[in-house]
Amino acid sequence: MESKPLTPPPPPPQDRKQACTCIKNVAGTIYDINYGLANALTGKCGVSIPYKISPLNRLQKGLIT
Numbered sequence: 001m002e003s004k005p006l007t008p009p010p011p012p013p014q015d016r017k018q019a020c021t022c023i024k025n026v027a028g029t030i031y032d033i034n035y036g037l038a039n040a041l042t043g044k045c046g047v048s049i050p051y052k053i054s055p056l057n058r059l060q061k062g063l064i065t
Helices: 013-027 033-045
Strands: none
Touching: none
8 A cells, every 4th residue: 555645734814924924024124036046945935836936926925826
């Protein structure tokens, strides 16, 4: 019998909103951010997100729920 890897459940909406707020606050303090390098970090950390890090994405507008 082959076992499949377990994936954790997605975080609750409040946790995601809190993470977005934290990222927005920190990103706003970084002058001349290199978005290419920022987007490469997720792969280097072994995670994937369904969007690109950008000042124009839904994360920055606080719309990810």
